[in-house]
Amino acid sequence: MTNDDRYRRGVGVMLLNSQGKVFVGARIDNTDEAWQMPQGGIDESDDDEWATAIRELEEETGIPPHLVERISDCPERLKYDLPPELRGKLWGGKYKGQDQDWFLARFLGDDRDININTKHPEFREWKWIEPRQLPELIVPFKRDLYRRLLSEFADHL
Secondary structure: OOOOOOEEEEEEEEEEOOOOOEEEEEEOOOOOOOEEOOEEEOOOOOOOHHHHHHHHHHHHHOOOHHHEEEEEEOOOOEEEEOOHHHHOOHHHHOOOEEEEEEEEEEEOOOHHHOOOOOOOOOEEEEEEEOHHHHHHHOOHHHHHHHHHHHHHOHHHO
16 A cells, blocks of 8 residues: 555544443534544654554543553554545645554553543543444544444454
8 A cells, every 4th residue: 555645644542441432532622512532643753553542542641551452453544534624724734634543442440540631632521432422423524434443343342
């Protein structure tokens, strides 16, 4: 697969708690009732997708790496396109969407270990939801990607 420089490289984590529910957060920069799983960009200096995913998870949720257990990887990178009205606003207009490596992980701590008031907060609130609720809670342009993740990780959910 060739790298498409119109897509920002990134990672995402579907984090499950002990009841099999998924962590989602409401972004600070979006006032809509849209929730998403932790995700972030890969810098050129990042050489390991899982390490990047764990770093992004900690930056967004305050969850330390030792409280996260890797369960599964999505077998291929998943892309989404930004709607045209957002393309010029996000990432300096450089990208038309993201090309992401996704991981399924288990949260080994308890809710007290989560702190979204991080150094650079991205979420205004968070909650645990049933996996099947993911597509209806995410922004419309990411729904197909979330449906695909539910399919890819179905054996573990």
